[in-house]
Amino acid sequence: MNNSVESRDTSNPLLVVQEVNKSFGGLTALSRVSLQIQSNEIFGLIGPNGAGKTTLFNIITGLYSADGGEVNLAGQALLRCKPHVIVQHGLARTFQNIRLFANMTALENVMVGRHVRTHRGVVGAIMRNTSTRKEESAIRAQALQLLDEVDLATAAEHLAKHLSYGDQRRLEIARALATEPKLLALDEPAAGMNPSETLDLQQLLRKIRASGITILLIEHDMRLVMQLCDRIAVLDYGKKIAEGSPAHVQQHPLVIEAYLGGNLA
Amino acid sequence: MRPGLNKLQTGWHALQRDRRSVVITWLALGLILACLPFLTELSLGRSWVRILDFTLLYIMLALGLNIVVGYAGLLDLGYIAFYAVGAYLYALLASPQFGLHWPVWAILPLGALVAGVFGVLLGAPTLKLRGDYLAIVTLGFGEIVRIFLNNLNTPYNITNGPQGISQIDPIQIGGIDLHQTQHLLTLTIPSTHLYYYLFLIFTLLIIFVSIRLQDSRIGRAWIAIREDEVAASAMGINTRNIKLLAFAMGASFGGISGGLFAGFQGFISPESFTLFESIIVLCMIVLGGMGNIAGVILGAILLTIFPEALRYLGEWQQLLLGRVWVDPNDLRLLIFGLALVLSMIFHPAGLLPSTRRARELHARRSILAQEQDSLYEQQR
Amino acid sequence: MDIFSQQLINGLVLGSIYALIALGYTMVYGILGLINFAHGEITMFGAMVSLAILHALLLHTGLPTAMIFALALLGAIGFCMALGFSIERVAYRPLRNAPRLAPLITAIGMSIVLQNTAMLIWGKKFLSFPDIIPIQRYQIAGANITNLQVAIIVLAIVLMLGLWTLIQRSRLGRAMRATAQSPELAALMGINPNRIISATFMLGAALAAIAGIMVNAYYGPAHYTMGFMLGLKAFTAAVLGGIGNIAGAMLGGLVLGLIESFGAGYISQLSGGFMGSNYQSVFAFTVLIIILVFRPSGLLGERVGERV
Numbered sequence: 045m046n047n048s049v050e051s052r053d054t055s056n057p058l059l060v061v062q063e064v065n066k067s068f069g070g071l072t073a074l075s076r077v078s079l080q081i082q083s084n085e086i087f088g089l090i091g092p093n094g095a096g097k098t099t100l101f102n103i104i105t106g107l108y109s110a111d112g113g114e115v116n117l118a119g120q121a122l123l124r125c126k127p128h129v130i131v132q133h134g135l136a137r138t139f140q141n142i143r144l145f146a147n148m149t150a151l152e153n154v155m156v157g158r159h160v161r162t163h164r165g166v167v168g169a170i171m172r173n174t175s176t177r178k179e180e181s182a183i184r185a186q187a188l189q190l191l192d193e194v195d196l197a198t199a200a201e202h203l204a205k206h207l208s209y210g211d212q213r214r215l216e217i218a219r220a221l222a223t224e225p226k227l228l229a230l231d232e233p234a235a236g237m238n239p240s241e242t243l244d245l246q247q248l249l250r251k252i253r254a255s256g257i258t259i260l261l262i263e264h265d266m267r268l269v270m271q272l273c274d275r276i277a278v279l280d281y282g283k284k285i286a287e288g289s290p291a292h293v294q295q296h297p298l299v300i301e302a303y304l305g306g307n308l309a
Numbered sequence: 310m311r312p313g314l315n316k317l318q319t320g321w322h323a324l325q326r327d328r329r330s331v332v333i334t335w336l337a338l339g340l341i342l343a344c345l346p347f348l349t350e351l352s353l354g355r356s357w358v359r360i361l362d363f364t365l366l367y368i369m370l371a372l373g374l375n376i377v378v379g380y381a382g383l384l385d386l387g388y389i390a391f392y393a394v395g396a397y398l399y400a401l402l403a404s405p406q407f408g409l410h411w412p413v414w415a416i417l418p419l420g421a422l423v424a425g426v427f428g429v430l431l432g433a434p435t436l437k438l439r440g441d442y443l444a445i446v447t448l449g450f451g452e453i454v455r456i457f458l459n460n461l462n463t464p465y466n467i468t469n470g471p472q473g474i475s476q477i478d479p480i481q482i483g484g485i486d487l488h489q490t491q492h493l494l495t496l497t498i499p500s501t502h503l504y505y506y507l508f509l510i511f512t513l514l515i516i517f518v519s520i521r522l523q524d525s526r527i528g529r530a531w532i533a534i535r536e537d538e539v540a541a542s543a544m545g546i547n548t549r550n551i552k553l554l555a556f557a558m559g560a561s562f563g564g565i566s567g568g569l570f571a572g573f574q575g576f577i578s579p580e581s582f583t584l585f586e587s588i589i590v591l592c593m594i595v596l597g598g599m600g601n602i603a604g605v606i607l608g609a610i611l612l613t614i615f616p617e618a619l620r621y622l623g624e625w626q627q628l629l630l631g632r633v634w635v636d637p638n639d640l641r642l643l644i645f646g647l648a649l650v651l652s653m654i655f656h657p658a659g660l661l662p663s664t665r666r667a668r669e670l671h672a673r674r675s676i677l678a679q680e681q682d683s684l685y686e687q688q689r
Numbered sequence: 690m691d692i693f694s695q696q697l698i699n700g701l702v703l704g705s706i707y708a709l710i711a712l713g714y715t716m717v718y719g720i721l722g723l724i725n726f727a728h729g730e731i732t733m734f735g736a737m738v739s740l741a742i743l744h745a746l747l748l749h750t751g752l753p754t755a756m757i758f759a760l761a762l763l764g765a766i767g768f769c770m771a772l773g774f775s776i777e778r779v780a781y782r783p784l785r786n787a788p789r790l791a792p793l794i795t796a797i798g799m800s801i802v803l804q805n806t807a808m809l810i811w812g813k814k815f816l817s818f819p820d821i822i823p824i825q826r827y828q829i830a831g832a833n834i835t836n837l838q839v840a841i842i843v844l845a846i847v848l849m850l851g852l853w854t855l856i857q858r859s860r861l862g863r864a865m866r867a868t869a870q871s872p873e874l875a876a877l878m879g880i881n882p883n884r885i886i887s888a889t890f891m892l893g894a895a896l897a898a899i900a901g902i903m904v905n906a907y908y909g910p911a912h913y914t915m916g917f918m919l920g921l922k923a924f925t926a927a928v929l930g931g932i933g934n935i936a937g938a939m940l941g942g943l944v945l946g947l948i949e950s951f952g953a954g955y956i957s958q959l960s961g962g963f964m965g966s967n968y969q970s971v972f973a974f975t976v977l978i979i980i981l982v983f984r985p986s987g988l989l990g991e992r993v994g995e996r997v
């Protein structure tokens with residue numbers, strides 16, 4: 045792997061989350077959470093169940109509106125943007141509870157991911173002129189290549205709903221990659237995977253980072269997080285209680301307390 | 310010869326044979342469609358050719374609604390309003406009502422456009438609503454359009470109210486009046502047959518457009534929205550615009566078939582555009598198979614012919630029971646309603662489910678492998 | 690005669706009836722998240738069944754009128770409760786976990802089935818309410834009010850108070866609220882959600898039956914299509930108040946009734962004579978669309994986003 049932690053430019057973060065607040069009725073899901081993610085790092089976001097990790101994802105990807113704060117991606121303000129605009133700016137995600145297009149094939153799922161980077165409309169579709177045909181075959185080719193990268197080429201024509209759990213998780217990653225993100229946000233990608241699948245996932249994420257994409261990772265599998273992430277932030281009850289290298293976080297008393305009884309290593 | 314090459318060659322022969330059988334199938338289909346009105350008249354009588362014409366109109370309508378409900382998954386219960394818009398536009402621009410007599414080729418595109426605009430006007434404020442709310446709002450919209458058609462005779466007479474508009478110009482194409490029997494060499498072609506051919510052309514056109522849209526970037530976006538709207542927007546699809554597009558496309562199909570309907574009938578009134586017409590078209594696509602073009606066509610054919618067949622029920626009652634106990638016409642909607650309920654419970658995919666499953670079962674390995682090969686070719 | 694206070698009274702009567710029907714929509718929605726399209730038809734059946742009983746008993750027995758009326762009322766309520774129960778069992782329960790579009794389509798299908806069944810049974814004629822309620826008129830603040838109007842308003846208020854107490858105080862009410870909050874949790878606490886759902890449908894149907902009789906007795910003849918418009922307007926009322934919210938349905942019903950009665954009175958003036966009272970239904974729809982677009986959570990509903 046050619047990228048190294050040291051060579052990153054820390055003065056120019058890719059994603060800046062500043063003082064984000066969110067509450068649901070009386071429940072404070074996030075309180076003044078701030079993060080900075082550097083270009084091309086793998087950043088882990090951990091915390092006990094209900095800590096607010098997914099809520100933060102939903103806010104930075106525009107699915108929920110924040111009660112306050114700011115989010116910037118490469119200098120672009122994201123709050124108050126529609127989800128599809130945020131994807132355009134270069135942030136793509138996967139979902140904790142897999143949300144594939146169940147009755148579309150794996151290939152079509154990834155092809156939908158190309159939507160945001162392609163342009164032909166109704167007239168082109170009806171006329172099927174050269175530029176539309178070209179674009180369409182490019183979409184296909186790129187989608188197939190992405191499927192191949194996540195090891196799903198043989199399942200291209202299978203309906204998403206008939207894939208195994210692990211395959212579905214990787215298909216979601218391929219679909220997100222198809223949008224050409226700068227930052228890829230993964231919500232528990234290893235959930236439901238067996239150890240060997242998790243190992244493959246680890247390789248895959250390294251490969252993705254090597255291709256120049258920054259990764260924000262929510263994960264409960266501590267071994268994966270500790271091995272993979274450059275830096276980690278820990279949320280508990282909506283507050284950031286620690287941030288730093290895996291070693292630092294592992295030693296942190298607040299983190300140990302939050303995970304009391306949980307297995308951190 | 311190496312076994313691989315051998316296989317390739319048999320594959321090639323199979324393809325050749327395939328291609329030949331495809332051509333033959335299409336030719337046969339074309340021939341049947343061309344002769345259908347004459348065959349129908351011979352076997353069932355002239356009135357059935359009219360039913361044939363209506364079948365084609367309904368196929369167009371159903372394919373339009375299929376874009377909205379089948380592809381984009383938006384339950385539109387006021388779809389018939391767009392049919393009404395197309396029909397009234399034709400009637401107003403080509404009848405003594407305002408003394409206007411525009412040509413068909415000018416009205417139909419305009420009808421598609423105006424209906425499309427209506428679609429956008431309806432969709433723009435409502436498409437962010439949840440599915441069941443959307444259903445009710447579209448239902449309300451359909452009723453509003455009908456109420457206006459019914460009442461826009463005072464203080465200014467625009468629609469002629471409940472009496473409707475009559476003496477609508479027949480459709481004329483290149484000097485041929487479709488209301489008149491035409492003679493071609495030794496062949497006598499009655500008006501119903503002429504309309505059949507016109508409608509057939511438009512139906513084929515709409516099928517063509519449906520197919521093209523279905524296999525496009527836009528079509529995929531529609532289906533993605535139907536499958537999971539949140540995920541679709543999180544994958545960069547501008548769900549509002551893409552849904553509006555579905556509404557506009559579906560509406561314009563409705564507008565075209567409405568115009569054709571007005572020219573064909575020569576008379577229209579608000580009664581042709583009730584909520585139940587919307588429901589019947591919905592029935593067609595639900596029973597046939599939402600999202601699948603062939604299924605939708607089948608649904609439209611069956612449900613147009615079904616009420617006609619039901620008429621025999623009256624004769625049988627007369628024959629067997631001595632009198633007509635139940636007017637078969639009164640049973641029509643009851644049966645449609647039952648069909649909706651039963652099919653949703655027992656066979657939600659419809660008679661001809663979407664081809665996706667079939668495609669998955671016979672995954673076309675060969676094509677896929679080819680494409681992958683060429684992909685690696687490019688990379689090298 | 691004072692037009693304003695007259696329209697106020699008319700609006701209150703209309704609104705009470707809408708509120709009773711709207712409660713059925715809102716209760717079912719609160720628990721299942723489903724719009725029971727067939728609810729309007731239940732109202733229609735309430736009117737039809739009570740008429741059938743009234744006519745039969747008036748013709749063939751010498752029972753006192755009050756008793757006949759009570760029997761008709763009870764009969765209609767019982768019938769409608771059974772109907773509500775069966776609709777849920779047959780058309781909705783099998784689809785509880787199906788995609789959203791599915792129960793919506795069966796609901797529409799069910800409504801068509803009920804409507805046409807009523808047509809087969811009672812025909813296409815308008816059926817008027819027998820002349821058994823002696824009408825008395827009073828003058829209040831320059832407006833006419835009849836004993837029937839008073840009875841409708843009072844009965845509606847009593848029923849709503851009763852329902853409110855039932856939901857806030859009784860075991861069934863607590864179970865209903867728990868199920869609406871979270872069916873899984875309720876099930877864990879030993880509540881059988883299927884029973885609660887059935888009970889909800891039956892409760893709503895009973896109120897609808899009474900409303901159907903009121904419509905028939907007060908507004909005029911019953912017809913197999915009457916449920917459609919009534920249902921739609923009551924649904925509008927439920928949305929106006931905030932669907933899923935019981936107090937909202939009551940408030941929404943009243944507000945819609947008032948809007949409609951004042952609107953119908955002034956619609957012609959407002960549009961400069963362009964629109965007559967023929968457009969009254971347009972009015973209700975327009976209200977519905979405006980609320981849904983600008984405040985889909987209604988007057989009292991909470992704004993809740995979809996959980997991702």
Ligand SMILES: Nc1ncnc2c1ncn2[C@@H]1O[C@H](COP(=O)(O)OP(=O)(O)OP(=O)(O)O)[C@@H](O)[C@H]1O
Binds near residue numbers: 093
């Ligand atoms: N749409 C919502 N409405 C109400 N409460 C919500 C909503 N979304 C999340 N919450 C609440 O906010 C809190 C944080 O939830 P969140 O899903 O962000 O946790 P998480 O850290 O992702 O947990 P997990 O590890 O279990 O996925 C929880 O208490 C949850 O119940």
Ligand SMILES: [Mg+2]
Binds near residue numbers: 097098099140
């Ligand atoms: Mg989570």
